[in-house]
Amino acid sequence: MTSDGxxxxxxxxxxxxxxxxLSVVLVLYLVALGVGGLMVGLILTLTLxxxxxxxxxLTTHADRIGRRRILAAxxxxxxxxxxxxxxxxxxxxxxxxxxxxxxxxxxxxxxxxLAVEQASLTQTLPxxxxxxxxxxxxxxxxLATASGALAAGFIAQTxxxxxxxxxxxxxxxxxxxxxxxxxxxxxxxxxxxxxEVPAAAKTSVATRLGxxxxxxxxxxxxxxxxxxxxxxxFVMQSLIAYWFQQRFGADPVALxxxxxxxxxxxxxxxxAAARLAARIGLINTMVFTHLPSNVLLILVPLMPTLPxxxxxxxxxxxISQMDVPTRQSYTxxxxxxxxxxxxxxVTGIARSLGAAVSPSLATPLLQSVPLAGLPFxxxxxxxxxxxxxxxxxxxxxxxxxxxx
Numbered sequence: 001m002t003s004d005g006x007x008x009x010x011x012x013x014x015x016x017x018x019x020x021x022l023s024v025v026l027v028l029y030l031v032a033l034g035v036g037g038l039m040v041g042l043i044l045t046l047t048l049x050x051x052x053x054x055x056x057x058l059t060t061h062a063d064r065i066g067r068r069r070i071l072a073a074x075x076x077x078x079x080x081x082x083x084x085x086x087x088x089x090x091x092x093x094x095x096x097x098x099x100x101x102x103x104x105x106x107x108x109x110x111x112x113x114l115a116v117e118q119a120s121l122t123q124t125l126p127x128x129x130x131x132x133x134x135x136x137x138x139x140x141x142x143l144a145t146a147s148g149a150l151a152a153g154f155i156a157q158t159x160x161x162x163x164x165x166x167x168x169x170x171x172x173x174x175x176x177x178x179x180x181x182x183x184x185x186x187x188x189x190x191x192x193x194x195x196e197v198p199a200a201a202k203t204s205v206a207t208r209l210g211x212x213x214x215x216x217x218x219x220x221x222x223x224x225x226x227x228x229x230x231x232x233x234f235v236m237q238s239l240i241a242y243w244f245q246q247r248f249g250a251d252p253v254a255l256x257x258x259x260x261x262x263x264x265x266x267x268x269x270x271x272a273a274a275r276l277a278a279r280i281g282l283i284n285t286m287v288f289t290h291l292p293s294n295v296l297l298i299l300v301p302l303m304p305t306l307p308x309x310x311x312x313x314x315x316x317x318x319i320s321q322m323d324v325p326t327r328q329s330y331t332x333x334x335x336x337x338x339x340x341x342x343x344x345x346v347t348g349i350a351r352s353l354g355a356a357v358s359p360s361l362a363t364p365l366l367q368s369v370p371l372a373g374l375p376f377x378x379x380x381x382x383x384x385x386x387x388x389x390x391x392x393x394x395x396x397x398x399x400x401x402x403x404x
Contacts, residue, residue: 153256
């Protein structure tokens with residue numbers, strides 16, 4: 001690991017801590033502000049749609065404008081969204097801030113960060129190490145998200161126990177999220193020029209969306225990743241937290257502990273993916289670990305008690321993220337060096353677009369007692385369809401390290 005690599009791991013940790021911090025309380029905060037269920041769903045949807053539109057431009061221009069500049073711009077958008085959410089009460093202002101800024105309602109990556117960071121990391125790695133380093137990259141992210149979720153539950157519960165209102169306790173967490181945007185900007189500016197695309201790797205070929213030779217395969221991957229994200233949007237972390245509160249009366253501390261455990265398990269499952277991929281290949285690892293996790297997702301709302309529901313959810317997280325570093329590594333591996341940020345960005349934006357629609361569909365279902373379990377069933381079923389389509393479309397397209 002170079003000094004740039006260590007810096008990129010540090011920014012990943014800080015950012016994912018912020019995402020985990022906010023995701024546990026975001027929906028609870030909006031409800032406490034008096035925002036109605038339909039408006040909450042709309043805010044979550046436009047958060048992802050706005051992020052997709054802005055991030056698409058940023059990531060597809062990063063290899064030409066400069067990766068460090070794009071990363072710093074993303075940190076600024078994160079700071080902007082946090083400040084507005086902390087001081088505004090009007091749902092329409094919140095909606096505007098969610099659309100323009102960088103907010104993660106799911107605890108997962110949003111903004112231009114993931115695509116540009118991974119392209120930068122790959123710049124300094126041999127092919128044989130890429131999936132392993134991505135596994136560690138996802139592990140530290142999951143640990144940071146888990147810590148953020150735990151911290152959010154502890155802060156909210158402690159402040160409320162000391163007499164603070166729900167709104168005030170959640171607002172402190174939102175302010176903390178904004179502060180992390182400042183930290184990120186400072187770290188990104190410390191990166192060296194080594195993270196940029198080498199001059200020898202740049203092409204004069206006309207590009208669209210920052211892609212040239214690999215456009216076809218990237219667009220096919222993007223379509224499938226969009227389906228997976230659409231399914232995942234039904235069960236994003238904020239909505240699962242809301243479901244646990246409504247179904248079982250789970251308090252903030254319990255919610256923080258649940259997602260702390262879930263993200264810890266997810267992180268170590270991502271680390272194990274590299275070893276498995278070395279044996280059976282990236283595509284096979286993506287599919288054959290994802291299928292059983294989706295069956296477990298469908299079973300969560302069928303559990304009659306909180307311990308059983310949490311147990312099934314944790315079992316699901318123990319294997320559900322093994323497709324993440326393999327998917328990311330595969331996308332980076334099958335494109336040219338000067339297409340890496342764009343390829344990761346386009347597929348990432350496709351995921352954001354896919355996930356943008358489903359929260360507005362899931363929220364009304366969660367607020368209806370007879371239908372509250374449907375988001376889990378719909379999400380798990382669609383994810384199974386995605387797995388089978390990926391296996392069919394890409395089992396014969398191998399990355400460089402598997403061709404030899």
